[in-house]
Amino acid sequence: xxxxxxxxxxxxxxxxxxxxxxxxxxxxxxxxxxxxxxxxxxxxxxxxxxxxxxxxxxxxxxxxxxxxxxxxxxxxxxxxxxxxxxxxxxxxxxxxxxxxxxxxxxxxxxxxxxxxxxxxxxxxxxxxxxxxxxxxxxxxxxxxxxxxxxxxxxxxxxxxxxxxxxxxxxxxxxxxxxxxxxxxxxxxxxxxxxxxxxxxxxxxxxxxxxxxxxxxxxxxxxxxxxxxxxxxxxxxxxxxxxxxxxxxxxxxxxxxxxxxxxxxxxxxxxxxxxxxxxxxxxxxxxxxxxxxxxxxxxxxxxxxxxxxxxxxxxxxxxxxxxxxxxxxxxxxxxxxxxxxxxxxxxxxxxxxxxxxxxxxx
Amino acid sequence: xxxxxxxxxxxxxxxxxxxxxxxxxxxxxxxxxxxxxxxxxxxxxxxxxxxxxxxxxxxxxxxxxxxxxxxxxxxxxxxxxxxxxxxxxxxxxxxxxxxxxxxxxxxxxxxxxxxxxxxxxxxxxxxxxxxxxxxxxxxxxxxxxxxxxxxxxxxxxxxxxxxxxxxxxxxxxxxxxxxxxxxxxxxxxxxxxxxxxxxxxxxxxxxxxxxxxxxxxxxxxxxxxxxxxxxxxxxxxxxxxxxxxxxxxxxxxxxxxxxxxxxxxxxxxxxxxxxxxxxxxxxxxxxxxxxxxxxxxxxxxxxxxxxxxxxxxxxxxxxxxxxxxxxxxxxxxxxxxxxxxxxxxxxxxxxxxxxxxxxxxxxxxxxxxxxxxxxxxxxxxxxxxxxxxxxxxxxxxxxxxxxxxxxxxxxxxxxxxxxxxxxxxxxxxxxxxxxxxxxxxxxxxxxxxxxxxxxxxxxxxxxxxxxxxxxxxxxxxxxxxxxxxxxxxxxxxxxxxxxxxxxxxxxxxxxxxxxxxxxxxxxxxxxxxxxxxxxxxxxxxxxxxxxxxxxxxxxxxxxxxxxxxxxxxxxxxxxxxxxxxxxxxxxxxxxxxxxxxxxxxx
Numbered sequence: 001x002x003x004x005x006x007x008x009x010x011x012x013x014x015x016x017x018x019x020x021x022x023x024x025x026x027x028x029x030x031x032x033x034x035x036x037x038x039x040x041x042x043x044x045x046x047x048x049x050x051x052x053x054x055x056x057x058x059x060x061x062x063x064x065x066x067x068x069x070x071x072x073x074x075x076x077x078x079x080x081x082x083x084x085x086x087x088x089x090x091x092x093x094x095x096x097x098x099x100x101x102x103x104x105x106x107x108x109x110x111x112x113x114x115x116x117x118x119x120x121x122x123x124x125x126x127x128x129x130x131x132x133x134x135x136x137x138x139x140x141x142x143x144x145x146x147x148x149x150x151x152x153x154x155x156x157x158x159x160x161x162x163x164x165x166x167x168x169x170x171x172x173x174x175x176x177x178x179x180x181x182x183x184x185x186x187x188x189x190x191x192x193x194x195x196x197x198x199x200x201x202x203x204x205x206x207x208x209x210x211x212x213x214x215x216x217x218x219x220x221x222x223x224x225x226x227x228x229x230x231x232x233x234x235x236x237x238x239x240x241x242x243x244x245x246x247x248x249x250x251x252x253x254x255x256x257x258x259x260x261x262x263x264x265x266x267x268x269x270x271x272x273x274x275x276x277x278x279x280x281x282x283x284x285x286x287x288x289x290x291x292x293x294x295x296x297x298x299x300x301x302x303x304x305x306x307x308x309x310x311x312x313x314x315x316x317x318x319x320x321x322x323x324x325x326x327x328x329x330x331x332x333x334x335x336x337x338x339x340x341x342x343x344x345x346x347x348x349x350x351x352x353x354x355x356x357x358x359x360x361x
Numbered sequence: 362x363x364x365x366x367x368x369x370x371x372x373x374x375x376x377x378x379x380x381x382x383x384x385x386x387x388x389x390x391x392x393x394x395x396x397x398x399x400x401x402x403x404x405x406x407x408x409x410x411x412x413x414x415x416x417x418x419x420x421x422x423x424x425x426x427x428x429x430x431x432x433x434x435x436x437x438x439x440x441x442x443x444x445x446x447x448x449x450x451x452x453x454x455x456x457x458x459x460x461x462x463x464x465x466x467x468x469x470x471x472x473x474x475x476x477x478x479x480x481x482x483x484x485x486x487x488x489x490x491x492x493x494x495x496x497x498x499x500x501x502x503x504x505x506x507x508x509x510x511x512x513x514x515x516x517x518x519x520x521x522x523x524x525x526x527x528x529x530x531x532x533x534x535x536x537x538x539x540x541x542x543x544x545x546x547x548x549x550x551x552x553x554x555x556x557x558x559x560x561x562x563x564x565x566x567x568x569x570x571x572x573x574x575x576x577x578x579x580x581x582x583x584x585x586x587x588x589x590x591x592x593x594x595x596x597x598x599x600x601x602x603x604x605x606x607x608x609x610x611x612x613x614x615x616x617x618x619x620x621x622x623x624x625x626x627x628x629x630x631x632x633x634x635x636x637x638x639x640x641x642x643x644x645x646x647x648x649x650x651x652x653x654x655x656x657x658x659x660x661x662x663x664x665x666x667x668x669x670x671x672x673x674x675x676x677x678x679x680x681x682x683x684x685x686x687x688x689x690x691x692x693x694x695x696x697x698x699x700x701x702x703x704x705x706x707x708x709x710x711x712x713x714x715x716x717x718x719x720x721x722x723x724x725x726x727x728x729x730x731x732x733x734x735x736x737x738x739x740x741x742x743x744x745x746x747x748x749x750x751x752x753x754x755x756x757x758x759x760x761x762x763x764x765x766x767x768x769x770x771x772x773x774x775x776x777x778x779x780x781x782x783x784x785x786x787x788x789x790x791x792x793x794x795x796x797x798x799x800x801x802x803x804x805x806x807x808x809x810x811x812x813x814x815x816x817x818x819x820x821x822x823x824x825x826x827x828x829x830x831x832x833x834x835x836x837x838x839x840x841x842x843x844x845x846x847x848x849x850x851x852x853x854x855x856x857x858x859x860x861x862x863x864x865x866x867x868x869x870x871x872x873x874x875x876x877x878x879x880x881x882x883x884x885x886x887x888x889x890x891x892x893x894x895x896x897x898x899x900x901x902x903x904x905x906x907x908x909x910x911x912x913x914x915x916x917x918x919x920x921x922x923x924x925x926x927x928x929x930x931x932x933x934x935x936x937x938x939x940x941x942x943x944x945x946x947x948x949x950x951x952x953x954x955x956x957x958x959x960x961x962x963x
Binding site for chain 1: 748
């Protein structure tokens with residue numbers, strides 16, 4: 001027996017109507033969702049722009065606020081995650097920065113910038129090995145950025161790995177020769193690997209790139225002094241002292257060079273000021289005592305050298321000079337006593353240096 | 362979606378960190394960089410005003426017939442003894458009045474194993490600006506790895522004898538008066554057996570009229586068990602592998618041999634408590650620093666305190682180096698003492714001391730304070746700072762232009778050829794330094810403008826002074842590692858008057874070593890002590906040379922002999938040599954012939 005056709009038709013129509021209704025509903029929902037998504041994306045984009053503006057302005061709290069909100073709206077947006085990592089990093093919220101960065105790096109492992117910033121987070125946390133790994137991953141993803149080489153160099157420098165740091169800084173400078181700071185740091189790396197002549201070239205390059213680079217003349221002076229070119233070093237330190245008249249390190253190094261060139265009165269003046277600004281600088285006080293002794297004021301030298309010895313009790317040198325100063329003022333008994341202390345401290349010192357042996361760095 | 366801009370932020374993040382690092386990076390004070398300062402290239406001042414200086418030296422070694430080549434190990438210098446050769450001696454072995462030359466040769470490990478002989482060479486001064494190699498007939502035939510040489514008439518027979526140090530002992534050659542020498546080591550008992558001697562020096566410390574002998578010993582080295590190149594804490598220089606030592610190696614105890622007066626010596630090292638800590642001895646000079654009439658002794662030690670032995674006039678010594686301020690640097694640090702010499706550079710009547718050191722450290726100019734103490738015035742004298750980039754070995758006071766003020770010569774050269782592979786600013790070969798005494802305690806370094814020979818770089822070691830051509834000018838003889846020596850003839854245009862004195866002791870030792878001679882001329886008095894040995898492993902002209910400036914008359918001469926006797930001598934002409942015999946005064950005035958073309962080998 002055949003079923004009546006109308007019944008089949010009705011049934012089909014119902015289904016079709018149902019489908020149409022569902023489709024319309026789904027379509028409506030989709031449109032609604034799309035509209036909301038577009039609205040959220042627009043809102044997220046706006047927050048990203050605002051966050052970036054806050055970062056540019058140095059308002060890191062505001063930047064964090066913006067990027068956190070943006071991340072609520074668009075958690076899978078790479079730019080949002082980058083912005084939040086950078087905001088936390090700049091604000092010093094390193095644990096948060098690390099959490100977001102590690103998560104984002106897991107999501108976007110080939111994002112060079114995220115790897116870079118994760119490296120910076122680790123570095124600021126003192127996790128240098130992790131930092132180095134992250135930065136090197138970033139470098140492999142984007143080898144032509146000058147900043148990545150620079151930042152890897154920072155990690156090496158912090159680890160006292162000067163030759164490796166020098167390599168990275170050389171790369172950074174090739175990519176951006178006009179930045180002063182990489183030249184300064186490369187100079188430091190050279191200086192600490194005894195390539196002093198090359199260090200001077202770098203310090204001078206830094207000053208050419210930026211005549212006001214912090215401590216630029218100080219570094220040139222230090223390198224020149226380590227070559228025994230004390231007069232030239234003094235000229236550099238004097239330039240630095242004009243810019244930083246109350247920097248005790250600059251004044252100490254200036255006084256030290258003046259002492260070496262027998263400009264005792266100037267040395268005394270600068271070393272006195274250095275010790276006033278930094279009373280715990282035993283080296284400056286020692287040099288001051290030495291200058292006073294050479295200038296003929298043995299009594300003042302005794303006083304100053306006693307202070308130097310007290311500041312650095314493990315050091316034999318102040319006692320040696322103190323013995324000589326005491327001898328000059330006729331206190332032979334105390335002089336002998338100081339020589340004995342000197343001898344005892346000498347014995348306690350490890351044997352380093354010598355004819356064919358340089359310092360163990 | 363808009364893409365954010367990041368670059369400025371990234372840079373600032375990095376820069377922020379960098380700024381912190383700048384402040385907190387460990388950067389050593391130069392005050393504590395004594396042993397690791399880099400050095401400036403020797404060429405920095407090369408060529409400046411070469412033609413304008415009145416001081417000029419030319420190297421005439423080759424044309425003068427000095428065909429010597431100093432062998433000292435392999436070029437890589439993998440072992441410490443390969444860097445320390447270079448003794449040179451100036452002596453008049455045949456008493457013809459002209460200074461002859463003896464050059465000590467080293468060896469190599471391969472030559473040692475194969476028995477290949479290195480004897481050193483004796484050159485006779487032919488009086489015409491040339492020298493003749495007379496080694497073959499001289500009897501100087503010991504084969505070994507030689508280092509230093511001392512000259513003195515140990516048996517008072519009027520003929521200079523030779524003592525040569527080796528890696529494993531020493532040889533004393535007695536002068537037979539006929540141009541030959543005989544090895545008398547065994548009989549004399551100065552063999553320094555099994556020890557690596559460097560510098561040695563004759564001096565009569567107990568004033569008994571016979572020259573005693575001090576031998577500085579460096580390291581007790583076993584050639585069968587040499588320390589491995591670059592392996593270990595003390596085999597590094599600026600973090601690069603180099604030859605090991607001396608730290609980490611056993612020091613060799615110096616020896617003091619007392620002359621018994623019968624051709625034999627007695628080793629009194631232990632009895633007199635000499636070098637009880639077996640420091641690494643490299644330089645020796647006898648002097649009477651406190652003018653008490655008895656010889657004292659200064660020994661420069663490598664990497665360990667240098668020693669000043671005060672003679673008590675009774676045959677004993679007290680070591681006073683630390684108290685006197687000559688054991689350490691002015692900061693109380695051990696230095697790598699190499700060569701030493703003594704003279705009264707400021708004409709205050711008291712002998713001062715000069716000592717060379719490693720690169721990255723200042724050479725010392727120990728001024729005699731007349732109180733038994735010395736003050737290192739190398740800095741104020743402008744002698745120290747310029748020396749910092751150089752590794753000094755031989756050092757001699759001399760009066761290059763006869764002004765009456767003692768100038769200074771320093772032979773330089775690094776010990777590690779490996780430094781040339783790095784941009785330390787340190788080079789293996791270095792130019793010598795020549796310091797002109799400006800008076801008032803100041804010096805000026807003029808080597809770079811004193812002729813091309815002094816502007817070049819060498820691996821300099823031994824250095825000696827002499828008036829080789831008897832023309833009233835002090836010349837220089839310098840050994841060069843793995844190369845020919847320099848015979849630097851003084852051709853300076855402007856020269857003052859001069860006087861040369863040869864002392865002959867009678868009650869005192871025949872050479873008159875230790876005699877203090879005062880020469881008054883031109884309104885001031887100069888003082889000098891008679892000796893040959895000083896510098897690094899070397900012996901110089903024993904005749905005292907006094908520059909007199911414009912003075913054309915010597916007003917008075919006083920000789921304080923080691924025996925305690927004194928000779929006072931009245932006015933004398935300038936520009937001549939006087940032979941002064943103890944108790945007799947001037948026995949042979951010898952006016953010098955004016956300089957002639959034949960006296961120039963070049």
